Amino acid sequence: MVAAIRVPKSQRARRELLKHAPKLVETNKKTLILHGTKTSAVLNSVLSDIYHLKRDNAVKYTKKNDNIRPFESGGETSLEFFSLKTDCSLIVYGSHSKKRPNNLVLGRTYDHHIYDLVEIGVENYKSMESFVYDKKLAPKLGSKPLFAFIGEHFESAEELKHLKEVLLDLFKGEVVENLNLGVDRIYVCTAISPTTVYMMHCALRLKRSGTSIPRMELVEVGPSMDLVVRRHRLPVESLRKEAMKTAEHAKKLKNVMKDPIHGRLGKVYMPDQEVGKLTLSNDIKGLKRERREAKKNKEHSKKQKVNSE
Amino acid sequence: MTDPIAATSNYEVDLGNLMAYDPSHHVTAAASNRAELREACLQKATELAQAVADVLFALSPNEDRDGPIVRLPPPATRLPREKHLPKPKPPTKWEQFAKMKGITKHKKNKREWDEQTKSWKRTYGYDRVNDDRDIPIIEAKATDEPGVDPFAQRTEEKKKRVEKQEKNRLENLKRAAKVGALPSHIQLAAKALPITGIKADLPKKSRKEDLESVAGMASTATASGGKFDESYLVRNLQSILANIESFSLWLKEKELVAKRNSNMTKS
Numbered sequence: 001m002v003a004a005i006r007v008p009k010s011q012r013a014r015r016e017l018l019k020h021a022p023k024l025v026e027t028n029k030k031t032l033i034l035h036g037t038k039t040s041a042v043l044n045s046v047l048s049d050i051y052h053l054k055r056d057n058a059v060k061y062t063k064k065n066d067n068i069r070p071f072e073s074g075g076e077t078s079l080e081f082f083s084l085k086t087d088c089s090l091i092v093y094g095s096h097s098k099k100r101p102n103n104l105v106l107g108r109t110y111d112h113h114i115y116d117l118v119e120i121g122v123e124n125y126k127s128m129e130s131f132v133y134d135k136k137l138a139p140k141l142g143s144k145p146l147f148a149f150i151g152e153h154f155e156s157a158e159e160l161k162h163l164k165e166v167l168l169d170l171f172k173g174e175v176v177e178n179l180n181l182g183v184d185r186i187y188v189c190t191a192i193s194p195t196t197v198y199m200m201h202c203a204l205r206l207k208r209s210g211t212s213i214p215r216m217e218l219v220e221v222g223p224s225m226d227l228v229v230r231r232h233r234l235p236v237e238s239l240r241k242e243a244m245k246t247a248e249h250a251k252k253l254k255n256v257m258k259d260p261i262h263g264r265l266g267k268v269y270m271p272d273q274e275v276g277k278l279t280l281s282n283d284i285k286g287l288k289r290e291r292r293e294a295k296k297n298k299e300h301s302k303k304q305k306v307n308s309e
Numbered sequence: 310m311t312d313p314i315a316a317t318s319n320y321e322v323d324l325g326n327l328m329a330y331d332p333s334h335h336v337t338a339a340a341s342n343r344a345e346l347r348e349a350c351l352q353k354a355t356e357l358a359q360a361v362a363d364v365l366f367a368l369s370p371n372e373d374r375d376g377p378i379v380r381l382p383p384p385a386t387r388l389p390r391e392k393h394l395p396k397p398k399p400p401t402k403w404e405q406f407a408k409m410k411g412i413t414k415h416k417k418n419k420r421e422w423d424e425q426t427k428s429w430k431r432t433y434g435y436d437r438v439n440d441d442r443d444i445p446i447i448e449a450k451a452t453d454e455p456g457v458d459p460f461a462q463r464t465e466e467k468k469k470r471v472e473k474q475e476k477n478r479l480e481n482l483k484r485a486a487k488v489g490a491l492p493s494h495i496q497l498a499a500k501a502l503p504i505t506g507i508k509a510d511l512p513k514k515s516r517k518e519d520l521e522s523v524a525g526m527a528s529t530a531t532a533s534g535g536k537f538d539e540s541y542l543v544r545n546l547q548s549i550l551a552n553i554e555s556f557s558l559w560l561k562e563k564e565l566v567a568k569r570n571s572n573m574t575k576s
Contacts, residue, residue: 003498004479004497004498005478005479005482005495005496005497005498006495006496006497006498007494007495007496008494014494017493017494018492018493018494020493021395021492021493022392022393022394022395022493023392023395024394024395026390026391026392029391089391089392108389108391109391110389110390110391110392110393111392111393115389124343144327145327146327146328146329146358146361147326147327147328147329148328148329148330148331148353148354148357148358149328149329149330149331150330150331150350150353150354150357151331151335152332152333152335154330154332155332165386165388168326168328168386168388169388172326175325175384176381177380177381178378178379178380178381179378179379179380179381180373180375180376180377180378180379181365181366181370181376181377181378181379182376183327183362183365186354186358188350188351188354190346190350190353190354192346198346198350200347200350200351200354202351202354204358206362212366213362213363213366213367214362214366215359216355216358216359216362217355218351218354218355218358220347220351224347235389240389242393243389243390244387244389244390245390245394246387247394
């Protein structure tokens with residue numbers, strides 16, 4: 001018989017599952033990279049490049065999945081299941097067909113249900129290995145990247161606005177408050193048409209300049225590709241509202257004042273006493289005497305009865 | 310050369326995300342040649358990176374052992390969360406009762422003095438203080454029946470207590486799961502996925518909205534889109550009458566059918 005409550009048997013598994021709990025402030029989103037039935041050489045290279053860029057917090061599946069059909073109502077259940085099992089909220093799904101060559105679907109999940117999807121085609125792809133540069137400039141794994149978005153189409157075209165948000169989410173890395181000034185990479189996205197984005201990944205070289213602010217120099221290192229937006233699905237409005245909720249800030253305490261001499265002070269407000277409307281308590285001396293005497297009389301009468309019997 | 314360009318365009322800098330956006334740039338004739346496009350993009354990106362660096366390095370750094378550390382402001386572009394906000398756990402049945410009665414928790418010590426063995430024993434676990442199994446003699450009471458084994462009775466009672474506690478724990482977890490505050494390392498078997506299944510295989514309770522939409526779809530799933538189904542008409546008479554076009558079409562079709570019928574009877 002299956003137990004009603006299933007708990008992991010080992011402490012290690014339990015700790016792993018506790019990491020999946022929802023947090024008040026979210027810092028790290030894991031990515032799941034997988035592909036469909038048919039992939040091309042270009043697409044394989046793209047997927048492995050993305051995996052290398054996000055090595056620490058990405059999971060790459062190697063098997064082909066033929067029951068995943070994004071943008072179809074029944075075809076996303078597998079993605080949601082994988083998202084639940086690997087605790088990934090960003091999904092990169094690659095597939096290749098005659099109608100949609102070199103197809104990448106970038107998806108985000110909320111509570112392990114599909115939140116939104118962007119389908120892009122990869123063109124003019126140049127892989128990371130094809131770039132020759134001084135190895136000392138190579139950006140370190142896990143460093144926080146800079147972003148440069150160029151083009152008015154990012155504001156005017158719906159698809160590009162969506163793609164901008166998804167790319168930011170995908171590559172931004174860990175959200176930190178304190179940053180060490182070792183920034184060494186930048187993602188450059190240029191909107192060359194209302195549906196196409198030319199994306200480059202460059203290493204940053206900080207050159208000495210006269211002031212304390214260094215001069216930036218870009219050296220192209222990483223993959224570069226043209227992303228053509230094919231389809232996209234915006235999130236449902238109610239889901240979007242719920243996902244955008246931020247943690248409530250601590251409520252401001254009222255009636256608390258800090259005094260350097262006396263410490264924490266608060267005022268006690270006494271309501272006006274209406275003497276005429278006060279109810280008497282049972283503790284009044286007069287009442288006590290009455291009751292005492294009534295008791296005595298009752299006992300006295302009882303004793304008389306017993307005696308008579 | 311770069312100065313007048315930088316002066317005219319205002320870049321939107323989101324320092325929390327280390328992002329710079331140029332909303333006024335037009336890629337015009339640069340689309341002709343790939344190499345030219347690349348050069349133009351790199352140049353623009355350098356300007357944007359410089360804009361971010363200007364703001365970033367202007368922040369006052371705290372010296373840490375790994376180097377200068379700068380405090381970033383929270384990001385300006387709001388991105389959706391990946392999971393819902395953590396919901397507070399609802400109080401368990403015991404916690405509600407304790408609150409009502411005013412019972413407070415008191416911390417138990419790990420070891421207690423055992424009078425019988427005159428030693429410090431654990432309060433729980435192996436070799437504990439008041440272990441049920443350590444009782445050598447149970448004195449017979451006047452209410453005891455002859456054939457009843459008191460030791461067996463005690464083990465039975467303990468089993469019952471443990472079962473009751475497990476049931477209560479399950480109820481508490483179910484109540485927490487209903488609110489959405491189930492601890493993430495616990496899985497309730499009723500909602501768990503079967504071994505070979507995916508989420509789609511779990512029989513879901515149909516919601517009223519789903520049933521209504523399916524009923525609507527089914528009623529219009531005839532060849533003529535349900536227009537000539539009597540039940541469809543009866544239900545949607547108002548909306549149909551409001552749309553006079555479809556109503557007149559229906560009238561026309563009815564006439565045609567009647568004409569055809571009369572023609573057939575004639576011939």
